[in-house]
Amino acid sequence: MTSPRQQVAVIGTGMAGLVISYILRNDPRGRFDVQVFEKQDKLSLDSASHTLTDSKTGEKSERLDLPMRAFADGYYESLRRMYDYFGITYGSPRFIYALSTLSNAQADPYFIHSSNNHQLPPLRPNGLSWISWLIEVCYLAVCYYWFTACCFFVTPHTAESAGTEETLRQYVDRIRLPQYYVANYLLPLMSSVTTCSHEALMDFPAVDLVDYERRTFRQKHYTVLGGVHRVQTKLSENLTHTLGAKVTTVENVGTKVQVTWTNIDGQSNSRLFDHVILGVTPDVVGAIFQPLRTAMAAVPTAKVQSVVHRDFSRILNASQSIWKQMSWGSGESAPQPIHMCSKDGATESIHEHPSSALITTYPIAPIDPEKVEYTATFTRVLRSAASRQIVNRIFGRRSADEKSQLWRNGDGNVWLVGGWCWDGMVMLEGCLASATRVAxxxxxxxxxxxSS
Known part of the structure; x- marks a missing residue:
């Protein structure tokens, strides 16, 4: 006899939630009915993105992904395989990273780095003499290759290998990486990836960043052509979903899992499922799922803003200098400068989009409110030595003598997915890895x- 179809609830419609929903809906044996819950009035993978409007015609034009969601060879194997499976096209933008310190109204670069190996030697910032620039380049080359060599040959201490978890702060001290290089190069560049303060980044497990640096060394970076909404469209085909549904509790009731939510009218509803998959951030998991309330409180999160605007006042001089020095062929795409401005232990990134709009992520300096077009706020999950141990315990295998009260992924048919649900940097690849684990x-x- 045919077994009854299993009822599955997926909470959250970010990348991880949509991926696991797609996988289960397309089970070759047709064993699952999937119901997706989203508290917003639209699917959340592309919800923070923005469509530009032409100021003259009033027509909508280009879609801006917020956050950018760039990905690199060497680290995003599963993500690329999924994009290729769906026929999602992606390109390798010519990013120009201008590093500066916000000591005045202008962001004057002290170094300009060209990614994807397309600009050698590096551009010389305006106002920096040839001698000063050559000294800076030589110093940077020595520090960079020393740090790179350490990433490949000096393994960070972990709780599994050494009994204690080494933070990035402890690691750079152990390998004697100069503080000038750490403060002016390593932290600004990596904090733009992790979207957090320098202090929070220094508390990351060293193994996270060393592994990321090793696997992306001399690899190209990509972005989805046409915007990540194309990915959302593919993943959400034939999706059964309830929008405007704020889940308040997830709890085990006998052999089932009960989901309780309120709709946009404030009415409370409950339903029993065979499996519930939580594709939300740790703070939300702790709020709605009691067995993980204490554990999730130890996983750090931060609210981050991305602002679409046209306030060029702070980067005007640096931008003009970059464009004067850049050259590219008729068949090549124009470069995209990203100004990384640091102040008081934090770095904001200002992306000069080809549409002539600016996208500032993690703003640390005022932006003219009259030139702001759109602002998005999202939750960023961070890492720490303590949170790495918590996450690894949740997703690790249970030993024979382990106490039963330690909750593990899948206990009571409740599952976790997300960019933070693996042992690595909180990236889109974690969404794919955690969804694959549940599948x-x-x-x-x-x-x-x-296999191909």
Whole structure:
């Protein structure tokens, strides 16, 4: 006899939630009915993005991904395989990173770095003499290759290997990486990836950043052509979802899992499911799922803003200097400068989009409110030595003598997915890895992971 279809609730429609929903809906054996809950009035993967409007015609034009969601070879194997499976096209933008310190109204670069290996030697910032620039380049080359060599040959201490978890702060001290290089190069560049303060970044597990640096060394970076909404469209085909549904509790009731939510009218609803998959941030998990309330409180999160605007006042001089020195062929795409401005232990990134709009992420200096077009706020999950141990315990295998009260992923048919639900940097690849883990546990084939 045919077994009844299992009822699955997926809470959250970010990348991880949509991926696991797609996998289960397309189970070759047709064993799952999937119901997706989203508290917003639209799917959240692309909800923070913005469509520019032409100031003259009033027509909508280009879609801006907020956050950018760039990805690199070497680190995003599963993500690329999924994009290729869906026929999602992506390109390798010519990013120009201008590093500066906000000591006055202008962001005057002290170094300009060209990514994707397309600009050698590096550009010389205006106002910096040839001698000073050559000294800076030589110093940077020595520090960079020393740090790179350490990433490959000096393994960070971890709780598994050494009994204690080494932070980035402890690691750079141990390898004697100069503080000038750390403060002016390593932290500004990496904090733009992690979207957090320098102090929070220094508390990250060293193994996270060393592994990321090693795997992305001399690799190209990509962005989805046409915007990540194309990915959302593919993943949400034939999706059964409830929008405007704020889940308030997830709890085990016998052999089932009960989901309780309120709709946009404030009415409370409950339903029993065979499995519930939480594709939300740790603070939300702790709020709605009691067994993880204490553990999730130890996983740091931060609210981050991305602002679309046209206030060029702070970067005007640096931008003009970059464009004067850049040259590219008729068949090449124009470079995209990203100004990384640091002050008081934090770095904001200002992306000069080809549409002539600016996108400032993690703003640390005022932006003219009259030139602001759009602002998005999202939750960023951070890492720490303590949170790495918590996450690894949740997703690790249970030993035979371990106490039963330690909750593990899948206990009571409740599962976690998300960019933070793996042992690594909180990236889109974690969304794919955690969704694949749940699919494997439920014996469901992941279509893009098939052998070619």
């Amino acid at each position: 494997n546990a439920l014996d469901v084939e992941v279509p893009w992971m098939k």
